[in-house]
Amino acid sequence: MIELKQVSFTYQGQEHDGLRDIDLTIADGECVLLCGRSGCGKTTITRLVNGLIPQFYQGELQGRVLVDGQEISSLPMYQIAAKVGSVFQNPRTQFFNVDTDSEIAFGIENEARPPWELAERVEQTTEDLHIQSLRGRNIFELSGGEKQKIAFASVYAMNPEIYLLDEPSSNLDMTSIQELREHLRLIKGQGKTILIAEHRLYYLMDIADRIVYLDRGEIKGIFTPEELRRLSQAQREQMGLRATDLMDVLPPPGHAPVRGSVLSLNDVSLRYKRRTILHGIGLSAGRGEVIGVVGHSGAGKTTFSRALCGLHKDCDGQFQWDGRPMERRDRLKQSYMVMQDVNYELFAESVEAECSFGIRNPDKVLVDATLKELGLAQCRERHPNTLSGGQKQRVAVAVSMICGKDLLVFDEPTSGLDFDSMAQVAALIRRLSDMGKVIFIVTHDFEFICRTCSRVLHFDEGEMPDDVPVAMEALPKLRELFSVSVSNGKER
């Protein structure tokens, strides 16, 4: 049993993410979903339960957090670890080992179980979670979804009574999310207690027993999945929550008109390390078009977007812009990629300096206008690293506008975003589209695609079998591409 009694917490030197007067009791075997806007404190609750607060994150803590009647703050981390297993958001940095076998065994090795038991538990875990194909692999070669499975397996091998998951689906594609759901069903069937903080709600609606809604550090409502589903779309969006059922998410009714073709690809093939990744790709796109790019991990989405931007060398075929051939150098000059982790592309010490970084004679007026346009004017003096994720993304977009780039590629722009931020990114993309930019978006986010894209490209097995308009008439095909089906949340 987990008990939070009159808990308040403020992080040192930070106003948001704190908690106020939280009273919450979670019974053994219960599955509780914590939801709310970014910064509402849902992650903070998970940190209180796994002991990271107060042992790793400092701040002012009041009230008591008890697990099975024992005060968490009085236990050393390794004793908490035996009771409470944690899976985090970013699959890249949850690993301590480089090979999967050692990683699965990492927790139980720390518990100093005898070697025969280690081998047995690793085998058992592999079997229960169906991850035979991931054994003995180098973790750096796995996809995000596969990494997340290994992270889950490592915790599963320790067999804790309580599982904590902090936005586990943020970096996963649709298939991996379904597999994650199966794993959650499995541990729920074993009678484990589950606590999940998450933005994506739909895949948890048939697993969660209670849904706790947080707003600015306070519990503002506790729902059953049934009650949450009954809220109207307007009410739910008012609360900053994502869809509870993807079957309710619909594309716009008709086609958006396309203004003449400007970009065209003809018989483009891409290779990576002498292996053909994609071949025979042909398409044309008009100004203002927003094109979604989907496919399984390893289908070539990343290589395709890098080739579009002129970052990938090994490719054949013609790229044309306005009827003129576009060599790799031209593409590099004309395009920009907003990366999933924007931190890699921010170099300067202030937002303003970032916007004129590397430009010989920066146009001050243009910089000012762009910052104002993107709502960044008031943080022009701030260091990019002190901004929120959404603001950083907008700084990157500002850079692309100032450099006069016409072709933009967004890589997973909505991973880990709540409803409000997702709607903001969608509005930003619409504005870029109005300016006549050609935009490609690599994403797994069905809600986001329906809000922003005019068509979707699907890559599979080295080809591009589908080029589907995002419109009501293509709904069955879209649902198929995103594995949205009735079973996906509706079954009881």
Next chain:
Amino acid sequence: MNGGTSPRQRLWLDPRTKILLLLLCILSAMMALSLYYELGLVVLIGLFGACCGKWKYAWKGAAFYGLIVLLTFWIMDTMTGTWRTMFITFLGLFHKVYPCGMLSGIVISTTKVSEFLSAMNRVHAPKNLVIPLAVMLRYIPTIQEDWRFIKDAMRLRDVSPSLKGLLTHPGMTVECIYVPLMMAASKAADELSIASITRGIENPKPRTCLVQIRMGPADAAAILCFGAFFAAGLYGKGVFG
């Protein structure tokens, strides 16, 4: 970092042996008498690397060193005065450091973090020394991944991530590399620590390991080779002098 080959096909050594080899290598390089001796050491390390499955790395490392040796001979033959002194001083240091660096590369890329942890446990090394070292060992492949993203980001901003770029715009190029790298590093370090303490790395009980580590004949052979080479340098002044 482990390449495609299966771990069974190549030489596997106990992490303790590897540390001992590193020590022997440092000692040999320190008291090296001549360029031929150092070249011999690098070739030995290359052979060792090839046995560990890192033949590409070993070959490149040895070939590069060969070039440096040729350069050294050329400088000693042709140059005079200040330039000669300057180059000889620099290269002298380079020749001492190179073998150790090359061997460290092989050791780091072939040692699993879990093996390292349990080996350190066997020799009763203190945990507050071992854990940061293990985090470092784990962090190195992460830098490689980060570097790929950073290179792309630089190209998009028209900054060339190459030696030429570094020479023509040193300030800007360095900034473009270290700012994102530092940001990524500080975040990764936090998340790695969290991932390890929430799985009980601080447990005081002696850690066990899925892969049983023990010293075998291969370890003895490797130590013998490096030991003999060191001894040859120590007593065989006549041969190498």
